[in-house]
Amino acid sequence: MTSPEKRLVELGLTLPAVAPAAANYVPYVLSGRHLFIAGQIPFLNGEKMHIGRLGDGFSIEQGQEAARACALNILAQVKDAIAGDWTHLVRCVKLGGFVNATPDFDQHPAVINGASDLLVAALGEKGKHARFAVGASNLPFGVSVEVDAVFEIRV
Helix, strand or coil: CCCHHHHHHHCCCCCCCCCCCCCCCCCEEEECCEEEEEEECCCECCECCCECCECCCECHHHHHHHHHHHHHHHHHHHHHHCCCCHHHEEEEEEEEEEEEECCCCCCHHHHHHHHHHHHHHHHHHHHCCEEEEEEECCCHHHECEEEEEEEEECC
């Protein structure tokens, strides 16, 4: 199997540094065979980016870019949780996507496709997942997107 990191390099991407928890929680929890990744925002290596609201001057394409950044952060957390051994990854089970949007914006799934597409590109069939994509009136730090995930892990 080609490692997810090699696939990302082929796409011109690399995994960012693992983001620490910003409050009284942990970035991930391994419970049995399930790895729960806390909501990841689209800051890469601590750099604030992707601030804005969809439907208010922030385009779907910009939202998709933000969702891709969230997915990169999710993969970085997965790598940390499995100590870099991708053979432990069975599959992505579910993504949850929150989109900072105006009340009339209705393209939440198109935005979260940025994260879904990146996971499938990096993980292949193991990246296919169930998901939800909903709007929110605001997100932490004014970011445009937040994404959490559940993975199945071979223990």
